[in-house]
Amino acid sequence: MTDQLTKVFAALADPTRRDMVARLSVADATVNELAAPYEVSVQAVSKHLKVLEDSGLVTRTREAQRRPVHLEDNVFDLMTKWIERYRQQAEERYHRLDAVLDTMDTDSSAAPATDSPENSRTGA
Template sequence: MDVDADRLDRAFMALADPARRSIIAHLSRGPATVNELAAPFNITKQAISRHIQVLEQAELVTRSRDAQRRPVHLNPARLESLTAWIDQYRLTRESQFRALDDLLGSQARDGHSPKDQP
């Protein structure tokens, strides 16, 4: 498996978990500590730390040191790369649907219905 496919797999695997998606949503509003990220969950801080490690391995979040605090930050560039990967397929499908719409529209203007086709 190539490096890009491996990175993609790690990112989507990380996002497959609802708790990690919730952490990403929280971080979209700004950096947060483990305690802040753990607050809405009924799980231990250690479990939240493990979720953060998975997100770090997927390069979706980073940590920094701010005196005694170790805030977790969203990595928007990594999310953008995932969006770009998804968009390439979305754009292809949209183009195919537009072509189908054009074909059906031209048949309707010519007085043919799709049922008239063999």
């Protein structure tokens, strides 16, 4: 699992590949269709797709003469589970911090007022 996550996050580290994934989330596309908006060769797009394929984010199928690239949604489930685990841990830490801060606020508001150096200087 971690090895695949490493590959997925590495694949998504490149902005061109992230853009391709975003475009594939709308509809399958061929290599030529994916290459159209970029000022790079079809071979360069194919290299990007190879990285996405190796990570499991996309697959290529064959429909007659067409070879569409398909986004694999199950990989996003894997990423979401991993991210959610750490989000929950962070949220639990924030809740504990909130509890500590609430205790500190309660303690400071219940403490009797004492003469502070400022009050003694001003004669209050």
